[in-house]
Amino acid sequence: MTSTFGKGCHLHLIDGSAFIFRAYHALPPLTRKSDGLPIGAVSGFCNMLQRYVTDNHGADAPTHLAVIFDKGSHTFRNDLYDLYKANREAMPEDLRPQIPLTRAATEAFNIACKEIEGYEADDIIATLAVQARDAGGRVTIVSSDKDLMQLVGDGVEMLDAMKNRRIDRDGVFEKFGVFPERVVDVQALAGDSVDNVPGAPGIGIKTAALLINEYGDLDTLLERAGEIKQPKRRQTLTEKRDQIELSRKLVQLDRDTPLDFTLDDLELRDPDPDRLMAFLAEMEFRTLTRRIADQLGIDPPVIAEKPAQETAETPPEQPPFDAAAYECVHDADALRGWIDRIRDRGRVAVDTETTGLDEMVAGLVGISLCVDAGSACYIPLTHKAGATDDLFGSDQLAEGQMPLDEALALLKPVLEDDAILKIGQNMKYDAKILARHGIDVAPVDDTMLMSYAMHGGEHGHGMDFLSDTYLDHRPIPIKPLLGSGKSAITFDRVAVDDATRYAAEDADITLRLWETFKPQLHRAGVTTVYETLERPLIPVLAQMEMHGIKVDRDTLSRMSNAFAQKMAGLEADLHDMAGRDFNVQSPAQVGAVLFEDMGLEGGKKTKTGQWSTPANVLEDLATEHEFAARVLDYRQLQKLKSTYTDALQTHINAETGRVHTSYSITGANTGRLASTDPNLQNIPVRTEEGRRIREAFVAEPGNVLLSLDYSQIELRILAHIAGIDALKAAFADGQDIHAMTASEMFDVPLEEMTPEVRRRAKAINFGVIYGISGFGLARNLRIPRAEAQGFIDxxxxxxPGIRTYMDDTIAFAKEHGYVQTLFGRRIHTPEINAKGPHAGFARRAAINAPIQGTAADVIRRAMIRMPDAIDGLPARMLLQVHDELLFEVAGDAVDATIAAARRTMEGAADPAVKLDVKLTVDAGKGSNWAEAH
Known part of the structure; x- marks a missing residue:
């Protein structure tokens, strides 16, 4: 049969997956009222499809049209390379049931819907594009997928429908640095972390394009690799030739995919009104149904209003709080009744009551459960006998409690059941308490983290605040139960009846917050942030914190003595400089020396008339006066001694001999973790004394500590976000970024660079990220303000791209009230439009947040993947300090652990974000943290 497709025909090929994911991420969630089925992506897909067909007129209108889908995840490429696309993240659960509905939608619009087993959609598109071009027709590929750019030219172009931008040969060159016929060569060298195509290690898109343009094509380049001057590049191309050629096979689209249809089958057809209306009515798309019916000139079908089922998207009406209705569970039969209710419901809010806030030593006093709003109980376990005000209260257990072991044995199967969701407020705390009793709580949801994902930067996320704000209910306060000061008691001394009302209410509040927050995650556009960056971090951090890190008490003691001696020496020097004795630890007396004896300007007095000498005042003075600099040095040593070498000794756990810090997931607006009790993230590293503190953190005998640290991650992210080509090129070429900056700024050749010039450039590099002012840089470098401002200018x-980024970010924040990381985390900026001194701080915070927040998200993603990456190795992840992860590893597993951890960290952004600048990780090892870092 002769084909009718030929000259004058225009084939449009729509990348179905791109439409689906665009619809899913761009639109708020929607569930079908009759049964709660997720249909948000289907609704968006239908709207996009309908608009695309009706809006295409004139010379570019399609005569033939098809939507092309992937069928299954296994293709011939997986047979070539079993790790192909191995690091793709799982499809969101609420999207999975919508995928077949998008196929049905395409067919309902009477548009060809095609997929082939064993081949990707891109292969089908490539084959159809080649057939149409060879037949004399035009082709428009509706997609922005870079893998399809190898097809562009000779009548084939791409259309990014979301940006309404056409991509021709010049557009491909702009993207890849080569024209379409050489795109495969460049991709084979550069690889693709999203699809897990290995490529040539260390060679990115720009370098690959330079090489291909110089040598003509990939085969010639590989044959002449020995001529390349750069040793590392020459070695990579020689040793990795097989890997590069495999990568070429993976990225090369199959233009001969066996099709069971022809181009003629793709001819544009009008929809069948009855079939289309039936589908739209079945989905309960009322607005879209009416709009399309109007276009078709028919009456829309009647879609019955059905009562919404009770789902997480439509929380039920919540009953009033009634503390008297909470049940105290005294025996196993009563607890079994609650367990049956939990299994029937499939979820339970859980809260533990303990004797303290340190999860590593606190005793478990009781557990509260809530299965429905207003229906909660408390299981008292270890309350002590005697009145709360009894000075000699008995250590015997109060009556009417379940034995601890019996209660935990009954609860363990439920708390560990994968089919039952455990809901908590700061679930990490409860999980660690229960883990010490042999219970591995999973899966979990955390209302504190839900609030953080939605409202980071707006307010705090403690339960009392959330209850007051979102439930209009003030919880029973803890202070009247425990007292304060010397008369304070622990929770095990609280009377069981009082404890029941207080503890059960906590579980009740937690469940109600969950019912309130869960559907709001979608509406706020932060479901992915919560599900990929917040919730999965709970078990990872809990395990790290329970591992702890060994600290050598003797080393700390020796350091304390050394610091005390050095402080005494500084004190003597300061007395000599002042010409008299004074108390160095007294801000008022230091102020008297500076502003009275020495007559310096800039001093301020407190309301009581005493001189004030805060750090910022001394830092300003230290740019010109040695005395102020010495006072700062003294205070730094004093802080090291009191905060670390003295205080750390009190944090050593008597049972484990290790220090167990606690990480707050919600501790910073940007997504950075905060470390408390003790804070191990603020140990100074800029001074020799500060770095020495890390010598006290040691490995157990037979083990070593490994430190893996992102190299200049925030500068790399700045280069990507702000589009700074000079920084991108420097990172790609492995240059010393601070030396490069100094050379650019101060016109100093790299070979003539001095350490002082580089140090100043480094301070500016990092300072600019934080929106540093001339005053701030002057303090950091201890130079005059005018000179510092000149550096910044x-x-x-x-x-100039950095200034553009800053201006654009501030404008976005002012318009939307938040800024966003590359991974979608929103950091709210409520004071961005404020006047006065707060305005400058708010602007600097807004500028820094996308950069620091993206870096924080990257290391979170690495930490979440790390347990699987090092599974089977004798290695444990112990600490996270901003851009650094610290491990304790058996001596014979060092290399394997470094390889696994580095691979995980360097690929942590993938596949969600493809950075223009490669992330690199430095690794070190040693018997203590100082040696390893």
Whole structure:
């Protein structure tokens, strides 16, 4: 049969997956009222499809049209390379049931819907594009997928429908640095972390394009690799030739995919009104049904209003709080009744009551459960006999409690059941308490983290605040139960009846917050943030905190003595400089020396008339006066001694001999973790004394500590976000970024660079990220303010893209009230439009947040993946300090652990974000943290 497709025909090929994911992420969630089925992506897909067909007129209108889908995840490429697309993240649960509905939608619009087993949608598109071009027709590929750019030219173009931008040969060159016929060569070298195509290690898109343009094509380049001057690049191309050629096979689209249809089958057809209306009515799309019916000139079908089922998207009406209705569970039969209710419901809010806030030593006093709003109980376990005000209260257990072991034995199967969701407020705390009793709580949801994902930067996330704000209910306060000061008691001394009302209410509040927050995650557009960056971190951090890290008490003691001696020496020097004795630890007396004896300007007095000498005042003075600099040095040593070498000794756990810090997931607006009790993230590393503190953190005998640290991650992210080509190129070429900056700014050749010039460039590099002012840089470098401001001005002249990024970010924050990381985390900026001194701080915070927040998200993703990455190795992840992860590893597993951890960290952004600048990780090892870092 002769084909009718030929000259004058225009084939449009829509990348179905791109439409689906665009619809899913761009639109708020929607569930079908009759049964709660997720249909948000289907609704968006239908709207996009309908608009695309009706809006395409004139010379570019399609005569033939098809939507192309992937069928299954296994293709011939997986047979070539079993790790192909192995790091793709799982499809969101609420999207999975919508995928077949998008196929049905395409067919309902009477548009060809095609997929082939064993081949990707891109292969089908490639084959159809080649057939249509060879037949003399035009082709428009509706997609922005870079893998399809190898097809562009000779009548084939791409259309990014979301940006309404056409991509021709010049557009491909702009993207890849080569024209379409050489795109495969570049991709084979650069690889693709999203699809897990290995490529040539260390060679990115720009370098690959340079090489291909120089040598003509990939085969010639590989044959002449020995001629390349750069040793590392020459070695990579020689040793990794097989890997590069495999990568070429993986990225090369199959243009001969066996099709069971022809181009003629794709001819544009009008929809069948009855079939289309039936589908839209079945989905209960009332607005879209009416709009399309109007276009078709028919009456829309009647879609019956059905009562919404009770789902997480439509929380039930909540009953009033009634503390008297809470049940105290005294025996196993009563607890079994609650367990049956939990299994029937499939979820339970859980809260533990303990004797303290340190999860590693606190005793478990009781457990509260809630299965429905207003229906909660408390299981008292270890309350002590005697009145709360009894000075000699008995250590015997109060009557009417279940034996601890019996209660935990009954609860363990439920708390560990994968089919039952455990809901908590700060679930990490409860999980660690229960883990010490042999219960591995999973799966979990955390209302504190839900609030953080939605409202980071707006307010706190403690339960009392959330209850008051979102439930209009003030919880029973703890202070009247425990007292304060010397008369304070622990929770095991609280009377069981009082404890029941208080503890059960906590579980009740937690469940109600969950019912309130869970559907709001979708509406706020932060479901992915919560599900990929917040919730999965709970078990990872809990395990790290329970591992702890060994600290050598003797080393700390020796350091304390050394610091005391050095402080005494500084004190003597300061007395000599002042010409008299004074108390160095007294801010008022230091102020008297500076502003009265020495007559310096800039001093301020408190309301009581005493001189005030805060750090910022001393830092300003230290740029010109040695005395102020010495006072700062003294205070730094004093802080090291009191905060670390003295205080750390009190944090050593008597049972484990290790220090167990606690990480707060919600501790910073940007997504950075905060470390408390003790804070191990603020140990100074800029001074020799500060770095020495890390010598006290040691490995157990036979083990070593490994430190893996992202190299200049925030500068790399800045280069990506702000589009700074000079920084991108420097990172790609492995240059010393601070030396490069200094050379750019100060016109100093790299070979003539001095350490002092580089140090100043480094301070500016990092300072600019934080929106540093001339005053701030002057303090950091201890130089005059005018000189510091001159450095900053010159920096913006050399890298104008940074100023553009700053201006655009502030404008976005002012318009939307938040800024966003590359992974979708929103950091709210409520004071961005404020006047006065707060305005400058708010602007600096808004500028920094996308950069620091993206870096924080990257290391969170690495930490979440790390347990699987090092599974089977004798290694444990112990600490996270901003951009650094610290491990304790058996001596014979060092290399394997470094390889696994580095691979995980360097690929942590993938596949969600493809950075223009490669992340690199430095690794070190040693018997203590100082050696390893």
């Amino acid at each position: 010159r920096y913006f002249e050399r890298f």
